[in-house]
Amino acid sequence: MSVESILLVATPAAWVDAAVEGWRELLVDHANCEKKAASTALALIFAYPEDTQLGLSLSRLAREELRHFEQVQGAMTELGVPFTRQKPGRYAAGLRSVMRTSEPGRKLDLLLTGALIEARSCERFRLLAVRLQPPLGRFYARLAESEARHFELYVGLARERGAQEWEARLRALAGKEAELATSQDGELRFHSGPPAP
Amino acid sequence: MSVESILLVATPAAWVDAAVEGWRELLVDHANCEKKAASTALALIFAYPEDTQLGLSLSRLAREELRHFEQVQGAMTELGVPFTRQKPGRYAAGLRSVMRTSEPGRKLDLLLTGALIEARSCERFRLLAVRLQPPLGRFYARLAESEARHFELYVGLARERGAQEWEARLRALAGKEAELATSQDGELRFHSGPPAP
Numbered sequence: 001m002s003v004e005s006i007l008l009v010a011t012p013a014a015w016v017d018a019a020v021e022g023w024r025e026l027l028v029d030h031a032n033c034e035k036k037a038a039s040t041a042l043a044l045i046f047a048y049p050e051d052t053q054l055g056l057s058l059s060r061l062a063r064e065e066l067r068h069f070e071q072v073q074g075a076m077t078e079l080g081v082p083f084t085r086q087k088p089g090r091y092a093a094g095l096r097s098v099m100r101t102s103e104p105g106r107k108l109d110l111l112l113t114g115a116l117i118e119a120r121s122c123e124r125f126r127l128l129a130v131r132l133q134p135p136l137g138r139f140y141a142r143l144a145e146s147e148a149r150h151f152e153l154y155v156g157l158a159r160e161r162g163a164q165e166w167e168a169r170l171r172a173l174a175g176k177e178a179e180l181a182t183s184q185d186g187e188l189r190f191h192s193g194p195p196a197p
Numbered sequence: 198m199s200v201e202s203i204l205l206v207a208t209p210a211a212w213v214d215a216a217v218e219g220w221r222e223l224l225v226d227h228a229n230c231e232k233k234a235a236s237t238a239l240a241l242i243f244a245y246p247e248d249t250q251l252g253l254s255l256s257r258l259a260r261e262e263l264r265h266f267e268q269v270q271g272a273m274t275e276l277g278v279p280f281t282r283q284k285p286g287r288y289a290a291g292l293r294s295v296m297r298t299s300e301p302g303r304k305l306d307l308l309l310t311g312a313l314i315e316a317r318s319c320e321r322f323r324l325l326a327v328r329l330q331p332p333l334g335r336f337y338a339r340l341a342e343s344e345a346r347h348f349e350l351y352v353g354l355a356r357e358r359g360a361q362e363w364e365a366r367l368r369a370l371a372g373k374e375a376e377l378a379t380s381q382d383g384e385l386r387f388h389s390g391p392p393a394p
Contacts, residue, residue, distance in 0.1 A: 032246070038259070039239055045232060045266075050280050052270055059267050062235070063260045069242075070256050073249055083247050 001155060003119045003148055006170065008178035011124055014194035015181075019124070020131045022188050024081045027136075029189045031076065032086070033121070034069035037150075038062040044110055054157055061150055068143060075139060089189035094180045098173060105169075108162035112170050115154035116177045120191060122147035198352060200316045200345055203367065205375040208321055211391035212378075216321070217328045219385050221278045224333075226386045228273065229283070230318070231266035234347075235259040241307060251354055258347055265340060272336060286386035291377045295370060302366075305359035309367050312351035313374045317388060319344035 004010075019026050041062040045055045076083070095116070099109040125144035129137050158166050185193035201207075216223050238259040242252045273280070292313070296306040322341035326334050355363050382390035 035239070035242060039243070042232070042236055042239065046236070049229070049282075052274070052280065056267055056270060059263045063263050066256045066260050066263075070253055073253060077249070083249065085246075 001152075003122045003151055006115065006119045006151070006155070006174060007123060007181075008171075008174045009182050011120075011127060012182055012194045014197070015124075015192070016127050016131065018188050018195050019128060019190075023128075023132060023136065024079075025086070025188055026190060027072065027076055027079070027081050028084055029086055029089070031069060031072040031083075033190050034065050034072055036092070037117075038065040038069065040110075040114065041065065044114075047110075048107060057153055057157065061153060064146060064150075068146070071139065075136065078135070086189075087187055089187050089192050090185065091180050091189065091191035095173070095176060098176045104162075108158055108166060108169055109173065111154050111158035111161065112166065112173050113177075115151050115158060115170070116174055117191070118147045118151035118154060120177065120181055122151055124190065198349075200319045200348055203313065203316045203348070203352070203371060204320060204378075205368075205371045206379050208317075208324060209379055209391045211394070212321075212389070213324050213328065215385050215392050216325060216387075220325075220329060220333065221276075222283070222385055223387055224269065224273055224276070224278050225281055226283060226286070228266060228269040228280075230387050231262050231269055233289070234314075235262040235266065237311065238262065241311075244307075245304060251358075254350055254354065258350060261343060261347075265343070268336065272333065275332070283386075284384060286384050286389050287382065288377050288386065288388035292370070292373060295373045301359075305355055305363060305366055306370065308351050308355035308358065309363065309370050310374075312348050312355060312367070313371060314388070315344045315348035315351060317374065317378055319348060321387065 041058040045058050045062075048054055075081075095113050099113060100106050122144050125140045125147060129141035129144060131137070132140060158170070162169065181191065181193060183193045184196050186196075188195055238255040242255050242259075245251055272278075292310050296310060297303050319341050322337040322344060326338035326341060328334070329337060355367070359366065378388065378390060380390045381393050383393075385392055
């Protein structure tokens with residue numbers, strides 16, 4: 001399963017243009033995304049301590065996300081982008097609104113949402129990598145590879161734990177993800193929709 | 198500043214004896230402690246995103262704690278210790294009860310408490326390293342060294358951010374920590390007091 005095949009729609013060109021223009025704002029959000037990715041993995045480890053395979057895989061993933069966070073902070077310093085507080089985007093809350101909150105559905109939905117977020121990150125890093133100057137372009141190309149691995153990891157964990165229904169649930173969650181990533185959005189964020197024209 | 202000088206009292210021999218006897222139960226708690234240490238560091242990074250030096254240091258620390266978590270899970274598998282759900286100990290809640298909840302005191306107290314927890318961990322790993330058989334004894338000896346570095350990191354961050362009052366606050370928090378680590382406790386945990394005789 002490829003990153004492209006899991007996402008129901010491609011990122012609109014208008015988002016890419018806005019992101020290239022607003023790369024500084026996006027870099028601040030990106031630092032936050034890496035922290036959130038680590039924190040989400042850690043929350044899964046805490047929620048399912050008896051699932052030791054999940055614990056091991058997601059602990060390694062969280063370490064990689066933290067290393068990326070350190071690299072983004074380094075890039076911000078290097079490129080003279082100061083930290084600023086940003087309003088949260090709508091993406092995470094939007095995805096949460098369609099996730100099941102009781103088990104065993106909750107666990108599967110958390111893993112599948114993890115896969116979707118990593119897939120969208122990978123797609124957008126690839127799009128930005130070819131549009132941004134080095135060092136940021138090169139950095140984003142490397143990150144795209146990591147996100148592709150993380151996407152595969154989450155899909156693999158979900159598949160092993162929800163053999164009956166994972167594909168149907170993935171399609172349902174991907175529908176919401178596609179809507180959030182492509183419909184007009186008030187904030188420019190790494191996972192936002194395109195801005196108003 | 199040494200680990201010994203920050204802790205107001207040494208761990209009682211009765212705790213060490215109980216921990217050597219109950220090493221399996223302790224190993225399960227230990228896996229949880231490593232996760233919690235990573236999660237606490239991450240919470241600090243989220244709470245103070247403008248403090249980039251803190252973010253970088255604690256992100257590295259969190260990665261090291263996660264690696265330890267993976268190693269403890271590996272040791273559990275190797276030694277045939279299954280995961281079991283445990284009642285939480287009183288230590289974390291006890292420390293929280295004396296920490297300040299409004300800024301700027303909150304930040305300093307979080308860092309100093311981090312230092313105290315790492316110092317106690319280091320002291321106890323050293324005590325257990327010489328009493329337990331390999332591979333656990335050797336593993337705990339290595340962990341004692343890491344915890345000593347983490348202790349120094351937290352003290353350094355606190356000192357730089359609370360030049361006026363850090364020593365007075367450290368003594369106050371260390372008083373509560375000493376009470377929790379040495380008074381009779383209903384549960385055997387890595388940071389518990391000794392069991393009833």
